Amino acid sequence: MKRRSFLTGASVGGIAAAASALSAPAIAQSRVEMVMVSTWPRDFPGLGTGAQRLAKRIQEVSDGRIQVQYFAAGERVGAFDAFDEVASGNAQAYHAADYYWKGKHPGWAYFTSVPFGLTENEMGAWIHHMGGQELWDELAGEFGLKCLAAGNTGVQMGGWFNKEINSSQDLKGLKMRIPGLGGDVMAKLGASPVSLPGGQIYENLVSGAIDATEWVGPWNDYFLKFYEAAKYYYYPGMHEPGGYDSLGLNKAWWDKLSKSDQLLIKACASEETDFMMAEFNANNGTYLRKLTQEHGVQLREFNDDVYDAFGRASAEVYEEVRAHSDLANRIHESFAKARSDVGAWMKLSEGAYYAQRNRVLGL
Structure with missing residues (x-):
């Protein structure tokens, strides 16, 4: 009995030791490093x-196994x-607005927002249930990327202007920060569109290097202090009625992830889309x-x-986009x-x- 007990104990001990020896390397091998860069300050x-919240959330939900290093x-x-x-x-992920990449292919603009486009609710319907994600995958795949919706800012304001805009003639010669296809629309109307990252807009508006700018809406625009340089704040923005933010991932890296890790990242991105939209509406x-x-x-x-x-200008821009390529036309x-x-x-x-609600309540 003693010998049997000893052997049993030895076997258990041996199994435990073996498990211990295997567990450390296994855990180390399962750790995932993820560098995320962004277009935001x-x-x-x-x-x-x-x-930043999305980067932190991915790490938290994975119990730290996916280590996310974030760079603004x-x-x-x-x-x-x-x-x-x-x-x-060189990095595994970015957080950005994909219309910034329209110079690489005009189809990118549709997966942020386009003139006379879709609201946040409508974008969700298109992306998730009407073929939008599949087209996004096809476009992104041509550049070695996989993209997921990861935020939305809703219907944006038309922008800040240093003069009143009473007719389309008032747009001629205007230097305006406005990216995406919205910038192309402004160019059709005689304005000079400028593409600037958020952190550089204020200084250009104050210095007079630009005459007008769009950004997002009152909450964001307040903190960039545009009110110090322009007093006319126009609505609604035709250029960005439901701007998706994107979590862009290196496709080779993404394809090597386990299915569970892919689902984890998708869930975190989806959560951020809902949370960000609610945050903008709240503020x-x-x-x-x-x-x-x-x-x-x-x-x-903006008047009629x-x-x-x-x-009219949007219709011209869309015809040019459709002529770009078969993929652009299908998008x-x-x-x-x-x-x-x-x-x-x-x-x-x-x-x-x-x-009807706003009429009855006088809103």
Whole structure:
């Protein structure tokens, strides 16, 4: 019995020792390093803090097994260098607005937001249920990337102007910071679009290097202090009605992840999309009051003449995009069908409800 007990004990001890010897290397091998760069300033409310929150969340949900090292714009590479940094494999992920890459292919713009495009609710329908993600995968794959929605800012403001915009003629000669296809629309109307990362807009607006700028909405714009350089704040923005942020991942790195790690990252990105949108909605009203009541900002609505001009110019821009390539044309056609189908429903549902609720309550 003693011999049997000894052998049993020895066997258990041997198994435990073997398990111990194997567990350390196994744990070490399962650790994943993830460098994330972004196009946003560090700690910038909404966009910057959202990207930082996503990086932290991925690490937390994985119990630290996925180690995320986050770099804000300029800390590792410049804001607009994030794409190449990840596509090359020097970093594993970026957080950005994919319309920044439209110079590489115009199809990228559709996966942030485009003129007369989709709202946040409509974007979700297109991406998740109407073929949008598959087209995004096809486009991103051509550049060695995999992209996921990871934030949304909702319907954006039309921008800050140093003069009133009473007709489309007032846009001629205007130097305006506006990226994506929205910038192309402004160019059609005689403006000079400029693409600048968020951290450089204020200095250019104050110095007069640009005459106008769009950014996001009252919450973000308040912290960039645009009210110090321009007093006319226009709405609504035709250029970005539901701007998705993107978690862009190096595809070779992504493909090597386990399915569970891929699902974990997808879940964190999806959570951030919902959380960021809610955060913008919670803050924009408060900061709009601050801008108008504390800083004398004058709120203006683009009139029908200006909006009709935006519409005509947008139609020209879209024809040029469709002529670019088969993929660009397929992206546009898929987007346009979603805008028609989902938009018709939203007009009868949310649109009609907002109009009647606000009328009754005097909002």
